[in-house]
Amino acid sequence: MSPDEDDEIGDVLRRHLRILEALLFASAEPLRASDMASYLGEGVDVAGLLLTLQTQYEGRGVNLVRRGDAWAFRTAEDLGFLLRREEHETRPLSRAALETLSIIAYHQPATRAEIEEVRGVATGKGTLDLLMEAGWVRMRGRRRTPGRPVTYGTTDAFLDHFGLETLLDLPGLDELKGAGLLSGRLPPDLQIPLPFDGSLRDDEDPLDPADLGDPEPEDEET
Template identity: 65%
Template structure:
């Protein structure tokens, strides 16, 4: 390799390094400016063409790993969050979600592990009826959503968790939910556990399953989420 080729190579490398640093700065700014987790797709649309978004975000996560604020992955999105060991210094008096009742916690756990699941299936697992108020609390918290409608008689609505659920409980994706041994170790499963007891594997995709149909505007009106004609009910 001659001197001219070597100089050209160094120049190109410097240009590539500058583009990468600029892309990292843009990605950092986009996540910092958002109160909600920012999807990789959103970031990719605003970066120079040809940039590997996942690689950039992983580099940034490593850079922030030892700081007071960490860059965390939430599903396919990214957000800045206070480092876990410093959470005690942050006051959350105004924004703290109301403590959930035992019934709400049970329903939330069932939805998280069994999604997509219908209200009737939740009641079958719990052995008692589930009030609409319990589901309303979970939806108002932003942790539970309507997924679709089951292709069975009556076309019951299916329920699943949201990205806000993952964010609040510090999960990158739904498969990070604790398993049977972890729950035992945390003292959340006590007493005699039936021999045939097992932890279901939650669905890891937001895509509808083969026995689910998408929710239409008519469905939303029927569920009371939209006023007739398509206007949202505030």
């Protein structure tokens, strides 16, 4: 390969990296590789380019991070304190919402009945609606059981908000104990479930068109 060809390839690579950089900086939400592929042309290794760009931003004040299947620029973790400011939540999550979100995160895909079984109380539809409006929970599909209940899972926005690359980065049993979120007097054989992070599990069917409306009846939170 001639020096001129090397220079041409290098120019194309730099252009592609600049395009990805611009798209990611301009987006308010994390972007998937497929979202950016159309800006680069056919046959471009977008995943490889993203890894290259991620390496280039290592050690800087802003890092390129992965959130599930999506990518975003975020302030370096060790500099987050510089940008932190006091913020007042206009509608903080209730204990019921926090418990529901935690159960979905660790047990997904989970149906409403399964969430209630873990919590020990009924879960109002309003709680699930609140979590979906926040963009942290989504309807995944329908369980292949009588009644075909809706299954719920977390979103890339959930990963982004809590600084997780994948669901495998959720705190484990020892971390939860260390943070004081679990009692020290727990059964010795207690295990944290492994959440499913795929599109649909073998016991799930795709959502019905009617699910875009109101898939489950309204109940009061108990």
